[in-house]
Amino acid sequence: MSDPSVAASEPTLDPGAEIKQDDSGRRQDKPRSLGSDAWHELRRKPTFMVSLLIILLVVVMAVFPGLFTHVDPSAADLSHVRQGPSPQAWFGYDVQGSDVYSRVIYGTRASLLVGVLSTIGAVAIGGIVGILAGYYGRLTDSVLSRFADIFAGMPFVLGAIVILMTFNAPGSNPGEVRIITQVVLSIAVLSWPVAMRIMRAATLVAKQQDYVKAARGLGAGPLRIIVRHLLPNTVAPVLVYSTISLGANIGAEATLSYLGIGLRPPVVSWGVMISDAKDYFTVAPHMLLFPAAFVSVTVLAFVMLGDAVRDAFDPKSR
Amino acid sequence: MGRYVLRRLLQLIPVFLGTTFIIYTLVWAIPVDPFAGKCGQRPCPPAYVAAMRAKFNLDDNLFVQYVKYLGRLFTGDFGQTFAGADVSTLIANAYPVTIRLALVALVVEAVVGMTAGVLTGLRKNGFADNLVLVATLMLISLPVFVTGYILRGLFGTPRGTSFFDLIVPGVVLGSLSMAYVARLTRTSIAENRRADFVRTAIAKGLPTGRVVGVHLLRNSVIPVVTFLGTDLGALMGGAIVTEGVFNIRGIGGLVFTNIQQQQGVVVTGVVTLLVLVYLLMSLIVDLLYAVLDPRIRYE
Numbered sequence A: 001m002s003d004p005s006v007a008a009s010e011p012t013l014d015p016g017a018e019i020k021q022d023d024s025g026r027r028q029d030k031p032r033s034l035g036s037d038a039w040h041e042l043r044r045k046p047t048f049m050v051s052l053l054i055i056l057l058v059v060v061m062a063v064f065p066g067l068f069t070h071v072d073p074s075a076a077d078l079s080h081v082r083q084g085p086s087p088q089a090w091f092g093y094d095v096q097g098s099d100v101y102s103r104v105i106y107g108t109r110a111s112l113l114v115g116v117l118s119t120i121g122a123v124a125i126g127g128i129v130g131i132l133a134g135y136y137g138r139l140t141d142s143v144l145s146r147f148a149d150i151f152a153g154m155p156f157v158l159g160a161i162v163i164l165m166t167f168n169a170p171g172s173n174p175g176e177v178r179i180i181t182q183v184v185l186s187i188a189v190l191s192w193p194v195a196m197r198i199m200r201a202a203t204l205v206a207k208q209q210d211y212v213k214a215a216r217g218l219g220a221g222p223l224r225i226i227v228r229h230l231l232p233n234t235v236a237p238v239l240v241y242s243t244i245s246l247g248a249n250i251g252a253e254a255t256l257s258y259l260g261i262g263l264r265p266p267v268v269s270w271g272v273m274i275s276d277a278k279d280y281f282t283v284a285p286h287m288l289l290f291p292a293a294f295v296s297v298t299v300l301a302f303v304m305l306g307d308a309v310r311d312a313f314d315p316k317s318r
Numbered sequence B: 001m002g003r004y005v006l007r008r009l010l011q012l013i014p015v016f017l018g019t020t021f022i023i024y025t026l027v028w029a030i031p032v033d034p035f036a037g038k039c040g041q042r043p044c045p046p047a048y049v050a051a052m053r054a055k056f057n058l059d060d061n062l063f064v065q066y067v068k069y070l071g072r073l074f075t076g077d078f079g080q081t082f083a084g085a086d087v088s089t090l091i092a093n094a095y096p097v098t099i100r101l102a103l104v105a106l107v108v109e110a111v112v113g114m115t116a117g118v119l120t121g122l123r124k125n126g127f128a129d130n131l132v133l134v135a136t137l138m139l140i141s142l143p144v145f146v147t148g149y150i151l152r153g154l155f156g157t158p159r160g161t162s163f164f165d166l167i168v169p170g171v172v173l174g175s176l177s178m179a180y181v182a183r184l185t186r187t188s189i190a191e192n193r194r195a196d197f198v199r200t201a202i203a204k205g206l207p208t209g210r211v212v213g214v215h216l217l218r219n220s221v222i223p224v225v226t227f228l229g230t231d232l233g234a235l236m237g238g239a240i241v242t243e244g245v246f247n248i249r250g251i252g253g254l255v256f257t258n259i260q261q262q263q264g265v266v267v268t269g270v271v272t273l274l275v276l277v278y279l280l281m282s283l284i285v286d287l288l289y290a291v292l293d294p295r296i297r298y299e
Helices: A010-029 A034-043 A046-063 A100-136 A138-152 A156-167 A176-207 A210-217 A222-258 A270-280 A286-313 B002-029 B046-055 B062-074 B087-122 B127-141 B144-155 B167-192 B196-203 B208-220 B222-246 B251-260 B264-292
Strands: none
Touching: A034 A046, A034 A286, A046 A100, A046 A286, A100 A138, A100 A176, A100 A222, A100 A270, A100 A286, A138 A176, A138 B002, A156 A176, A156 A222, A156 B002, A156 B222, A156 B251, A156 B264, A176 A222, A210 A222, A222 A270, A222 A286, A222 B127, A222 B144, A270 A286, A270 B144, A286 B127, A286 B144, B002 B062, B002 B264, B062 B264, B087 B127, B087 B167, B087 B208, B087 B222, B087 B251, B087 B264, B127 B167, B144 B167, B144 B222, B167 B208, B167 B222, B196 B208, B208 B222, B222 B251, B222 B264, B251 B264
16 A cells, blocks of 8 residues: 555656557547447456456356256255255255255346346336436426436335335235336336436437537437437447446345345245345355355446446546 | 525425325325234224224325325324324334434445545556455445345344444445445546646645645545435435344334334335435535535526
8 A cells, every 4th residue: 555645746647648648649540439449448358358258147047047057946855954065056055955056047037137127127217208308408307307306315225115015915925927027117116317317418418519400400300319319329328327227226136035025936036045045144154145146246247347338438537 | 595595495395295295105095905904813893994094084085185194294293103103203213223323324435435535546557446446346246235244243233222333234334335435536536636726736835635635635525425415315215224134223124014014104204204304415415515616606
């Protein structure tokens, strides 16, 4: 660790400036668009490649769980209850005597599904509302922004608890599809304002550009301007946000299941496994730690991917 | 300034009404029978149901119910549970604990997060920078209850509810935001480090401590303050998981048990209070901008 005061002095400022010059010199040789520039930047980044690999692996796990294990995730053998990791079962057995490794692999699908669908939902609602608010401005903007504030003001966990408990009275057992839909919708409904604000800010900037004025001068209608001119230029920051929030939503699914209001058996998901394991943490920590590790690594991959993409698209941060 | 505050306060009203109305509808209007299971194994006697329906205005139109509820709320009457306990007493018992927990979390995340952010922002791409980046990534990707179980395993559950006892739960509650604060500070410091005013401050021979502490930090702290301010509301709402892990009897546990028992009055009361805290904090943050950066003017 170094003395922070040294860092602020003149010498450290110089190398930074030099690097900047170097960078611009290289780029002058070979002009590139922002997109391809970002791609070249990304390909050289190890974190980008690593997170991409992890995400690919998780997706393959979700689509073809049979490739990774031949053990039935719902097969239970009471003689193995809560046994720790062994060569027969790498991650040990859970409280029903089911193989934790197999359940983690089969749980990927539900967890990823909730994460992807709720992110798509939040980005779709937020994106549409945000671009409309930004484009029309004035009263539309005020009304839509206040409407978004209503949902932003609701504390996430409390809001989700109230929504999920209202639609499923305690003790009831809703079907598999119904509970997944409810969890997806409640995460989306409570998190869309963030996407809306990002989209609105990007639209406000893009709206002032000459090409938008030119398109309007040539007689293009609002729909054409929004779809053909604004959308392609505002979508990047929202996509970066959505990668990061996809990770966060997988974590949210785990939290809701942990509280016993999210997905529930017979659905297998990482959150459900954590919820089953939480009462036995002191005697059998492996039951909680393995699914939690899968949640963490997946979230980590999405956050790292989002970070790398954002840095690549933001020339100022280089 | 006065006009700006007034306008912001007026803007808060529709947001407050919207949020509380949605919660009220969810809690009172959607469940088919709010008295299911209230009287043990048998159905409730009609006299009891009629008395309760009259007490909670359940026979009125939804909007009339909501307005009546709000009217009583503004006179400080949070209502009574089905069993007759005062909701305001329940909240008064649980709220101080949660506020203390949230404050501890806020202090932890502000102090640790900003220190880490300043140290790494000044030296981008150094060893400390990469260390903090990896550490923040870890914190962001760990679900709160996992951090909670690990720290509970190391330190045990708190014995009381004093500030000192709540340090470990506070660290858990604030861990995620701490990572965000560190990253925000780092980006902000790194951006402003090359600014002209910093160069001027160095050039006129100010000690580096003053350059960093006064010139650089004050100009870099605005996004961090925004985050911290709105986070206080989120911390109180999110305390439910931490309170569960550490067995602290705060607002989160109160809401959770009362939703399970379908005590609508308690749920709407607590959520209304939390929404109010969130909205007021975002107003205070907006007003703080002018203190931190005199260039910002309120028209």
